[in-house]
Amino acid sequence: MKSMSFCFVVVVFLALAEISRCELRLGFYADSCPEAESVVQFTVAQAVATNPGIAAGLLRLHFHDCFVRGCDGSVLIDSTGNNKAEKDAIPNFGLRGFEVIDNAKARLEDRCPGTVSCADILTYAARDAVSQVGGPRWDVLGGRRDGTVSRADQVGANLPSPLFNVDQLTKSFVRKGMTQEEMITLSGAHTIGIAHCLSFVNRLYNFSTTSVQDPDLDPNMARLLKSLCPKGSDFLDPKSKSIALDPLSPNLFDNGYYTSLSLRRSILTSDQILFADLDTRDSVEDKQANEAVWRFKFVNAMVKMSTIGVLSGNQGRIRTNCRVVS
Structure with a gap:
């Protein structure tokens, strides 16, 4: 299991100053997929307008992704006959919002094939979900790469339990x-x-x-x-x-x-x-x-959490289907 090291980021007067070794940055897709963030925002706004409760689902999905193997989109991967994935672990009971990520990914694949990671889409979506229900909006660093491993047996030891003191x-x-x-x-x-x-x-x-x-x-x-x-x-x-x-x-x-x-x-x-x-x-x-x-x-705290254990540069890959290791 890869290190849970941070790409440390500080926020000063709501301006982001990157002081990291990782290759995350603001406007990461400005040249390769300029519509990336706006497409995710539109998709989330549509979903929340239909079901306001999905905002909390997306925020929880991001948290549960970052605390298990880092913010690498591994929580989005479906189980297979040979592997029980994170999303099917008991501590992830009730996770929702997967279809919103699927919709955003499909739209981005149409515009910019193989460019925007599932991990970044989920991070943008969590931010947009909060702002759609009256919360703050903040700048999000991009450049996360997608993981290729998702195991249910790694969830329990990493997520805080609702029974914890x-x-x-x-x-x-x-x-x-x-x-x-x-x-x-x-x-x-x-x-x-x-x-x-x-x-x-x-x-x-x-x-x-x-x-x-x-x-x-x-x-x-x-x-x-x-x-x-x-x-x-x-x-x-x-x-x-x-x-x-x-x-x-x-x-x-x-x-x-x-x-x-x-x-x-x-x-x-x-x-x-x-x-x-x-x-x-x-x-x-x-x-x-x-x-x-x-x-x-x-x-x-959200900016800091979103950099837990990220894959960047040549690490990981860009999954074309967020549910599949492709």
Whole structure:
């Protein structure tokens, strides 16, 4: 497995200054495919207009790609008879947005065959998805190349679990070169999106040896979640119920997520623990009180995350079909 080294990037007053060894740069396709970013933006805008929830799907897809083997588009590869791919691992249950990437890729292959990587399309799409639901928009470096390996058995050890405590979450991010503060900042992405029963049922039944139900979960929210996910249900059923991660504003990219934490109405253990743990509560309260600062930090963290373990130059390849190692 290749190194999870970073192409370090700094953001100063919203201007990007590249200080990396990698061959990522702004306007990477300016000559080879000038419409690359606009095509992705148009495709994402169409998808979000039809289904606002797909914005969260694309953002999650990008995160899950970058944390397993780096931002190389490997999460997009389909399983075969000989290989179970990342997308079919249990921690990737409920991933969505693949068809949006497919559509953008098809349009770009028509215009610029074999030029724009799936990894870059996914990175652009995540940025565009956030801006389509009221979030910030930022410049994205291009030049990622596509990976050729996608293995389900590498997912669990790399993705932070919704059951993690603060120490486990922090270590999971540090292993990728990111800080605890960046972890708390990026967790704010849960201001949009949904969670399936599988992700939070641990808080409802047999939570611990001393408590059947998570004491940090608001009782009214617990009753709602139990009604959606009755004990004994098949929580791996793709048709299982889901609920908005931020019930206050589920399709608006704002800092309502942090308010939900303070009200003990957050859905996931790994979210609520950020408020319950005194080591991280101050950071949560800062982001709840100052949305502009959180947005600025979010942009910085997203730019940094998008350079985890990238392939560039002569590494990897440009896949013509994002679902296939071609």
